[in-house]
Amino acid sequence: MSEVILKVEGLTIAFRNRKESFKAVENIGFELKKGEILGIVGESGSGKTITSKAILNLLPDNAGVTDGSISFLGRELSGLSEKEMEKLRGTEIAMIFQDSxxxxxxxxxxxxxxxxxxxxxxxxxxxxxxxxxxxxxxxxxxxxxxxxxxxxxxxxxxxxxxxxxxxxxxxxxPKILIADEPTTALDVTVQSQILDLLKEIQRATSMGILLITHDLGVISEVADRVIVMYAGKIMESSTKTELLENPVHPYTRGLIRSMLKMDTDLEVLYSIDGVVPDIKSMPEGCRFSTRCPLVMERCRKEDPGIISVSPGHLVSCFRSVEIVRGEALE
Ligand SMILES: Nc1ncnc2c1ncn2[C@@H]1O[C@H](COP(=O)(O)OP(=O)(O)O)[C@@H](O)[C@H]1O
Ligand SMILES: [Mg+2]
Structure with missing residues (x-):
């Protein structure tokens, strides 16, 4: 078992205005191991960037971690002073962004x-x-x-x-590199070269890389494990191979379908209907329920929580068992 360098547990991040507070990320947890590339994927507005900013203690003034913990090599980060955090950033945890x-x-x-x-x-x-x-x-x-x-x-x-x-x-x-949409602004050929470079760096060092992107194609090129986020929650997580071969969550399946269609020359591209809900009006039950092709009444009222469908493969969907058995038809 390789060493866990970053552990996020029950992380909840909220934005507040004078009157109210809104949870943009709720109860998410994951581990980044030494020498692996962990991909976080989800459409724009899923909470990927604020999750990485929370890790680096760089949240905007109107946002804060309201619950959960973030630990780096066993050391809790959320209680650190700005000075201590500054020392960590750029020495132990480095970052790159889209707008290099x-x-x-x-x-x-x-x-x-x-x-x-x-x-x-x-x-x-x-x-x-x-x-x-x-x-x-x-x-x-x-x-x-x-x-x-x-x-x-x-x-x-x-x-x-x-x-x-x-x-x-x-x-x-650094021990961790956080790369938030590192190739989004680049054209496809250059994007591939940068991804190859990240892969090469990962092999040559024992750095753990947190690769954040809205593009499942990027993940499929380089990640070892994947977390699928939607509207501030984790919908599914597993190894990349398992996720691409046996996706379970209807959201993940939608993302894969859109990616595959883009690779072919079909004129009509598949896309998941609708958009990520605004943090101010999140659906009550499963956050994907408003766009889900397999939605049931229960999904609109209750949070499905997260279950394991096979070792290391977690899914947050009431219908996961049916989907795994091939009994839920879209
Ligand atoms: N400065 C901000 N003030 C209020 N809401 C914000 C702010 N930044 C992000 N949000 C909200 O938080 C959610 C997650 O945003 P973000 O982490 O940027 O998503 P992603 O990186 O997945 O596109 C979105 O609903 C977004 O509208
Ligand atoms: Mg972002």
Whole structure:
């Protein structure tokens, strides 16, 4: 059994205004193990980003963790001071985002930004840090690293900037890399190259990678295990192979159908009817009940909770057993 580096239990995150508070994420739990890529997938508005922000203690002012725990190597993170958390971010837990071009400072060269990142957590000379920065640029497969070192972010493509961001994230050899939609802004070929790079990094280091995306195609390329989120809750989780071969939750099945149809040239793309409900008007029972093709009366009133359909395969659906047996027809 490989070591659990991040453990999230019963996590609930709420947004509040002057009068009310709304749960955007409710009672979610998962574990990230050393050396694995754990994918979190779900449509926009599922709560993926605020979950990753809660882990990093970067929630906006109007949001907070109202229940549950987040522990990193057995150490509870939610009680840490901002100073302690800052130390952890960028040394033990690194992150990359969708808008890599925006995340880089446009007025400094790439090389100076990586060098500075190295110098903030290592006691080495500037020359040594520069050498290390060049090696890092090479390790993220940047051709002609010395030229890129002297370039400004605006002179580089989106894919190159994302590689630079990954190099900065790796500069401190973190134990966890949180990548929130790291390839969403990139075109398909570049997207594949970045995913290959993440896979290569995962193999070469023992880092655990939390890969967050709305795109099941991305997950199917690189993840080891997958969590499917919908409207702030976990609908299904299992290994990637099991999820793609034996999906159970109607939501997961819908996501897979939309992904498969996109791979073919069919003119009419399948998509799940409707949209993710607003946090201010969540359905009472199962949150997917308003869009579910297999909905029953009970689903609208009661929360299905989560059950195990096979070892390591969890599903939150009243109809899971019927679906597994092939008795529920859409
Ligand atoms: N700053 C905010 N204020 C109020 N609600 C927010 C804010 N940011 C996100 N939300 C709500 O929280 C939910 C989850 O958002 P988010 O984590 O960004 O989803 P995802 O990353 O899966 O697209 C959404 O319903 C969104 O409307
Ligand atoms: Mg997001």
């Amino acid at each position: 071009k925006m995340s880089l400072d446009q007025v400094y060269t790439v090389g100076s930004q990586i060098t500075e990142a190295i110098l903030t957590h290592e006691d080495i000379t500037r020359d040594e840090a520069k050498k290390r920065a060049l090696t890092l640029l090479e390790s993220v497969r940047i051709p002609n690293a010395p030229r890129v070192f002297d370039s400004y972010p605006f002179e580089l493509s989106g894919g190159m900037c994302q590689r630079v961001m990954i190099a900065i994230a790796l500069s401190c050899s």
